[in-house]
Amino acid sequence: MLLSGEPIDAKEAYRVGLVTRVVPIAELMPTAISMAEIICDNSPLGVRATKQVVKLGAEVPMDYARRLAASLIDSVWGSEDAKEAAAAFTEKRKPVWKMR
Numbered sequence: 001m002l003l004s005g006e007p008i009d010a011k012e013a014y015r016v017g018l019v020t021r022v023v024p025i026a027e028l029m030p031t032a033i034s035m036a037e038i039i040c041d042n043s044p045l046g047v048r049a050t051k052q053v054v055k056l057g058a059e060v061p062m063d064y065a066r067r068l069a070a071s072l073i074d075s076v077w078g079s080e081d082a083k084e085a086a087a088a089f090t091e092k093r094k095p096v097w098k099m100r
Contacts, residue, residue, distance in 0.1 A: 043085060044097055049076045 001008060001016075010022040023031045039047060049072045056065040076082060080100040088095035 041094070043076070043081050043095070044099055045076050045079055045081050049073065 008016075008018075010019070013019045014022050021031060021035075052072055053065075053069040056068050059065075060068070081095070081097050084095045084098065
């Protein structure tokens with residue numbers, strides 16, 4: 001797709017994993033907002049690290065990207081926010097993120 005520049009339809013984009021959902025146009029904005037709300041409820045540190053890992057995979061050699069990604073993941077798992085996530089899950093409440 002990248003080299004040919006040929007357009008694909010939504011069904012094909014879903015089939016190859018380029019998109020996660022295909023909805024009728026009337027459901028587009030409510031679905032997008034719902035997905036954004038889910039992302040916003042997640043740990044900001046985790047969301048940021050995920051975006052960095054994806055970007056690294058496209059910009060640097062894969063073995064180097066893996067090492068950098070492991071470091072990013074370790075920093076997230078060792079964060080105060082990770083402990084808060086576990087506590088919130090145990091206490092059946094929403095986490096309060098501190099970005100630490």
